[in-house]
Amino acid sequence: MHISNTPSSSPDRSISRRNALFRIGAGISASITTTGSFVHNLFAQPPMNPPTAAPATQESHEHGDMEELRNELWAKEEEKYQNLRALKEKSPHQVFSAEELERAFSGEGDIVIACMDEGIELPEGQFKVAIAGSGVLCSKEDVAAFLQKVREKFPERKITVTYHEGCGACAAACKPPMHPEELGKETAQEEMKQLGLEGEPARIGFDENNFVCMNRPEVLHPARAIYVDCEGTFNRTALTNIPAGFDLSAAFFPNLKELVSEVRLAINIAKGEHGMGKERFEKQKLLIALIGNPNAKFTQEVKEALTDVLKENKGIAEQIEFVYA
Ligand SMILES: [Zn+2]
Numbered sequence: 641m642h643i644s645n646t647p648s649s650s651p652d653r654s655i656s657r658r659n660a661l662f663r664i665g666a667g668i669s670a671s672i673t674t675t676g677s678f679v680h681n682l683f684a685q686p687p688m689n690p691p692t693a694a695p696a697t698q699e700s701h702e703h704g705d706m707e708e709l710r711n712e713l714w715a716k717e718e719e720k721y722q723n724l725r726a727l728k729e730k731s732p733h734q735v736f737s738a739e740e741l742e743r744a745f746s747g748e749g750d751i752v753i754a755c756m757d758e759g760i761e762l763p764e765g766q767f768k769v770a771i772a773g774s775g776v777l778c779s780k781e782d783v784a785a786f787l788q789k790v791r792e793k794f795p796e797r798k799i800t801v802t803y804h805e806g807c808g809a810c811a812a813a814c815k816p817p818m819h820p821e822e823l824g825k826e827t828a829q830e831e832m833k834q835l836g837l838e839g840e841p842a843r844i845g846f847d848e849n850n851f852v853c854m855n856r857p858e859v860l861h862p863a864r865a866i867y868v869d870c871e872g873t874f875n876r877t878a879l880t881n882i883p884a885g886f887d888l889s890a891a892f893f894p895n896l897k898e899l900v901s902e903v904r905l906a907i908n909i910a911k912g913e914h915g916m917g918k919e920r921f922e923k924q925k926l927l928i929a930l931i932g933n934p935n936a937k938f939t940q941e942v943k944e945a946l947t948d949v950l951k952e953n954k955g956i957a958e959q960i961e962f963v964y965a
Contacts, residue, residue, distance in 0.1 A: 706860065710916055713862040720883040721864050724927055727960050740879055745964050747873030750798040751790065752842075753831065755807055756906060758863045758884040759856030760844055761877045766800075768875070770887035772902045773809030774802060776827045782894035783827075787834055789892040793872055799835055802851060803828040804844035806858060808909065856884065861915045863926075866906045867962075868899070868946075870932030870939040885929070886910075891938070896945040903928065904949050907957055918956060926957040934961055 726735050733741065749767035754760045756770045769790055775783045790799070803810070803824030810820035810827075828841030842851035846858050856862055865885030867876050872891030876882065886906040893899040910926050911918040928946065932939040943959075950959055 709857060709860060710862075710920070713860070714916060714920060717862065717864055717883045720881050721924065721927070724865060724882045724929065725960065727929075727962055732962060732964050736879060736881070741964055744875050744878040745871070745873050746878075747794075747871075747875070749875070750800065751794050752800045752802060753790065753828075754802045754844065755804055755809060756886045756888050756902065757804060757807065757854070757856075758861060758886050759854035760802075760804060760852070760887075761855045761884075762852060764878075768877075768887060769872075769889045769892060771889060771893065772905060773807050773813065773824060774828055775831060776807070776809050776813045776824060777902070778894060778898060782898060783831060784834060785894035786892050787831060789872075789894075791835070793892070799837065800842050800851070801828040801831045801835070801837070802842045802844050804854065805846055805850075806854070808914075809905075859914060861909050863906070863910050863915065864924075865927040865929055866903060866910075866957075867929050867931060868903065868942060870930065870936065870942050871964075874931045883927075885927070890942055891932075896941060899942065900945050900949055903946060904952075907949065907953055911953075911956055921956045925955075926953075928957055928959045929962045930959055931962040931964075933965065934963055 723735060736744075747767060749762075749765050751769055752762055752766045753769050753771075753774050754762075755774055756772050760768065760770075762768050771778070771786060775786055778786065803821065805821060807820060807824050810824040814820040814823040825841060825843070832839070832841055844851050844854060846854045863885045864883040866888065867874065867885050868888050868890050870890050872889055876885070876887055886909075888899065888902055888906070890899050893902075907926060907928075909915050911921055928950065930939065930943055930946075932942075934940070934943075946959065950957060
């Protein structure tokens with residue numbers, strides 16, 4: 641079976657037509673939220689390459705359009721959501737085909753270091769190693785530890801380091817007047833140096849003229865799940881019937897503290913004003929998929945480390961175990 645998961649051409653999540661409309665929203669967010677919490681800062685970035693200005697009269701439609709888009713994406717992802725949630729009672733082999741599972745856990749492909757952003761979905765042949773802002777929130781030492789783990793796991797593999805347009809993690813870590821995307825690019829450049837790679841990092845953006853095109857509307861995070869991969873081999877996009885969600889390659893994280901902090905951040909984005917919102921998750925919880933062998937020491941440590949975050953978000957988020965054996 642051939643999987644067609646090239647983000648820009650995926651009929652399943654073809655939301656790019658919305659992007660033009662929601663560039664308008666990005667402008668509005670920029671004008672009202674230039675300071676404040678991390679989540680409020682998510683879209684407070686003027687684009688590096690400004691799109692054609694939209695008529696001001698469209699701005700008043702923004703909130704209604706956002707809600708309409710949330711409803712549309714929520715309904716569209718419903719079956720996928722239920723499919724993932726079924727893992728509470730069923731084994732992955734009862735939910736997915738053996739072929740799909742094998743592909744999803746093969747860890748094959750060229751390594752692409754990228755943000756946890758659920759809009760970053762790579763085509764076949766590429767394997768996403770995910771951490772917020774490609775590591776922008778980590779100290780230099782932690783970035784070095786992260787890269788070392790990636791290299792140890794994949795000693796011979798081609799590695800591409802990326803940064804992306806509209807990165808909330810970069811916005812949080814960035815000090816004005818620097819543009820968040822500049823920080824993202826610098827971080828990626830530094831990582832390439834550490835990895836001994838030549839050339840420039842790859843840019844991921846909201847249009848086709850990039851390494852890959854972001855597969856979500858520009859001002860909305862449609863995530864219904866957070867995928868915490870304790871194995872370092874899980875490829876979410878190989879499973880076509882699971883919902884979009886933040887990706888965290890826990891296996892390569894420098895430490896559990898950073899992992900917990902990024903899971904908390906992902907939950908805050910999902911339940912915040914740029915995500916699907918708290919009210920929806922009170923009805924159908926955000927799924928924290930703990931991926932890996934439940935008997936492995938590391939998986940148990942991750943589970944233990946996430947206890948407090950889950951308690952803080954009781955009624956909004958729930959953990960499911962995704963065991964593949
Ligand atoms: Zn990002």
